[in-house]
Amino acid sequence: MAALTCVAALGALTAGCRNDTAPAWEYPELSTTLSSLSRDLDERCGPTATAAGCAEHLDGLTAPTERAFAEVLDHKLLDVRTVAAMNELDRAREQRSTAAREARSRQEPRHLPFRRAVAAEELAYRRLITELERLRTAPPPGDGTDPV
Numbered sequence: 165m166a167a168l169t170c171v172a173a174l175g176a177l178t179a180g181c182r183n184d185t186a187p188a189w190e191y192p193e194l195s196t197t198l199s200s201l202s203r204d205l206d207e208r209c210g211p212t213a214t215a216a217g218c219a220e221h222l223d224g225l226t227a228p229t230e231r232a233f234a235e236v237l238d239h240k241l242l243d244v245r246t247v248a249a250m251n252e253l254d255r256a257r258e259q260r261s262t263a264a265r266e267a268r269s270r271q272e273p274r275h276l277p278f279r280r281a282v283a284a285e286e287l288a289y290r291r292l293i294t295e296l297e298r299l300r301t302a303p304p305p306g307d308g309t310d311p312v
Contacts, residue, residue, distance in 0.1 A: 191235065191239055191241075193235055194235045194236065197235060198232060198293055200228060201289070201293055204225065208221035209222070209282075215283075219278075219285075222286065246295045249295040252288045256281070257285055260278070260281040264281075266278070
């Protein structure tokens, strides 16, 4: 009877045991990069910013964005949604560039297609940051929290 109780207790312990000492997967360097990108975007392209001022700042976000993407690749976190967000950002950059050329040729700094293109690129940055943040905070498969 004691042996049966011991086996039942061990079975219950084993079924409920988890490896709660698993290392954190939140990638602090990626967190820092994403926080910086988000803060810069909020400060420079906020509600009071002009389209031209925001556009100038968006050009400066290329290097930190590429750094964040490289960190995602380094940690092997890339997925389809993130690639789609990067592609959306690339299309938005191209549209802004085209609209900027058109606004300059018309000598209209407040050209509506340019303002729309700047807003679309800002939105694309926000979506990419959201996707990268989702990847950063999602537990990796087999992270040690599965039941033993």
